[in-house]
């Protein structure tokens with residue numbers, strides 16, 4: 001068999017498409033009974049669990 005090139009495999013650590021590899025995503029902060037949005041803060045990316053790497057599954 002001919003040896004395969006590396007192009008056949010994906011990189012081991014692909015960038016998470018949700019957080020763009022940062023491990024954090026913007027989350028809208030709401031307060032009060034009216035749920036008024038007061039701004040955004042960085043939250044833990046649940047897609048890659050904060051690693052910034054795309055899930056292999």
Ligand SMILES: [Zn+2]
Pocket residue numbers: 016017018019020021022023024045046047048049050051052053
């Ligand atoms: Zn992510």
